[in-house]
Amino acid sequence: MIIRARTVVTMDGSPIENGAIVVSEHRIVDVAKFDEIQARHTGEVIDLGAQALLPGLINAHCHLDYTCLRGKIPPQRSFTDWIRAINAEKAKLSPDDYVASINDGLAQATRFGTTTIANLTAFPELIPRIRAPIRLWWFAELIDIRAPKRAKELVDRANESLGTARLSGASTGLAPHALFTASKDLYRRCEEIARQQNALLTTHLAESREEMEMFHDASGPLYKFLKSIGRLMDDCGNTTPLKRFQDSIGRGGSPSRLRTIEVTRLYRPWIVTHLNELAESDFELLQRSESKFHIVHCPRSHIFFGHGSFRFERLRSLGFNICLGTDSLASNNDLSLFAEMRAFQKAFPSVSPEDILRMVTVNSAMALRQENTLGRLRRGLAADLLAVPCSGSTNVFEQIIGFEGSIRCVMVNGEFE
Ligand SMILES: [Zn+2]
Numbered sequence: 001m002i003i004r005a006r007t008v009v010t011m012d013g014s015p016i017e018n019g020a021i022v023v024s025e026h027r028i029v030d031v032a033k034f035d036e037i038q039a040r041h042t043g044e045v046i047d048l049g050a051q052a053l054l055p056g057l058i059n060a061h062c063h064l065d066y067t068c069l070r071g072k073i074p075p076q077r078s079f080t081d082w083i084r085a086i087n088a089e090k091a092k093l094s095p096d097d098y099v100a101s102i103n104d105g106l107a108q109a110t111r112f113g114t115t116t117i118a119n120l121t122a123f124p125e126l127i128p129r130i131r132a133p134i135r136l137w138w139f140a141e142l143i144d145i146r147a148p149k150r151a152k153e154l155v156d157r158a159n160e161s162l163g164t165a166r167l168s169g170a171s172t173g174l175a176p177h178a179l180f181t182a183s184k185d186l187y188r189r190c191e192e193i194a195r196q197q198n199a200l201l202t203t204h205l206a207e208s209r210e211e212m213e214m215f216h217d218a219s220g221p222l223y224k225f226l227k228s229i230g231r232l233m234d235d236c237g238n239t240t241p242l243k244r245f246q247d248s249i250g251r252g253g254s255p256s257r258l259r260t261i262e263v264t265r266l267y268r269p270w271i272v273t274h275l276n277e278l279a280e281s282d283f284e285l286l287q288r289s290e291s292k293f294h295i296v297h298c299p300r301s302h303i304f305f306g307h308g309s310f311r312f313e314r315l316r317s318l319g320f321n322i323c324l325g326t327d328s329l330a331s332n333n334d335l336s337l338f339a340e341m342r343a344f345q346k347a348f349p350s351v352s353p354e355d356i357l358r359m360v361t362v363n364s365a366m367a368l369r370q371e372n373t374l375g376r377l378r379r380g381l382a383a384d385l386l387a388v389p390c391s392g393s394t395n396v397f398e399q400i401i402g403f404e405g406s407i408r409c410v411m412v413n414g415e416f417e
Contacts, residue, residue, distance in 0.1 A: 056115025056384035061325025353397035
């Protein structure tokens with residue numbers, strides 16, 4: 001099948017005017033100017049006309065579990081109050097509600113041209129009940145705040161559920177929720193499994209001022225709330241969330257094996273979400289650290305919570321791979337990555353539209369270790385793509401970011417959705 005469009009935005013060099021791609025089975029087998037494609041291939045031509053064809057968008061951080069909480073939690077006085085509010089909402093939901101919520105979120109994301117989601121789920125046992133129209137990486141979200149002594153058991157049980165899901169083709173990973181809800185033992189067990197199974201890991205880190213206050217000063221609303229529900233607070237005071245994270249990971253297992261992983265892969269298995277609250281000492285730590293992790297910024301969730309400014313330029317200049325995510329609808333209006341790109345652009349007007357689009361294609365593909373499969377329109381990669389109207393007059397990347405509405409043409413793995 002040949003798909004022709006006014007502009008083919010490959011994310012792999014300059015956009016191709018009057019371009020086309022050839023899709024066979026599930027893969028892209030050629031990308032070039034339309035006349036060159038016609039000279040090399042025969043077969044059905046789908047002419048998309050005045051549209052830009054681009055790689056499917058990749059949401060690097062989402063919780064489809066909470067799609068049904070849209071509009072249920074207004075902005076709160078504090079991050080801690082929001083945690084209380086979401087806990088109260090979650091208590092009302094049944095497994096069937098979660099399945100419906102995940103399916104709703106998937107339908108919505110597909111309409112917005114998202115073809116892959118890094119999705120955190122609190123219920124990995126529900127994965128076999130979901131038939132996703134797009135690609136999902138299921139990260140089992142883990143919290144052991146009430147039973148830190150059972151961290152290993154908790155992780156292993158979740159990993160067993162993920163194993164069952166993997167048997168039917170699911171891609172999976174582990175997600176210690178955050179330093180304030182998951183113990184050091186839980187983080188270490190997840191790292192051990194990641195080393196054994198070459199698995200991906202994700203976590204929330206340094207999201208709010210209250211988290212910084214908790215670890216740095218052993219005080220504040222989050223500290224008080226967690227203490228009141230029985231969390232051991234002996235890891236708080238005179239540290240930062242990032243320092244605690246660095247102390248929690250990477251010590252287990254054989255040092256030589258760990259070294260090999262670091263040398264062969266600059267990026268550790270961690271996809272770290274938020275990283276809003278960083279002290280000057282944290283930047284020194286990041287600069288000194290040999291290996292990097294991937295960072296996900298969620299622009300509209302960031303605005304919802306009124307977090308301090310995200311240090312994009314500084315983190316990027318330190319060599320971190322930065323992606324965008326939507327977070328959940330408990331702190332956002334919808335699952336549109338176009339809206340995330342626009343919110344990011346508003347906050348960082350000096351970043352080029354092409355670099356912004358990179359954060360939901362190339363960069364997020366790399367975070368999921370799919371740089372050889374997803375994120376670009378290139379020969380040999382999976383045929384995940386979408387088309388948006390494009391006038392040909394202004395910058396195509398600017399037009400893509402400005403797109404509002406539903407996407408009519410979305411292809412995942414060579415099939416139109
Ligand atoms: Zn999140």
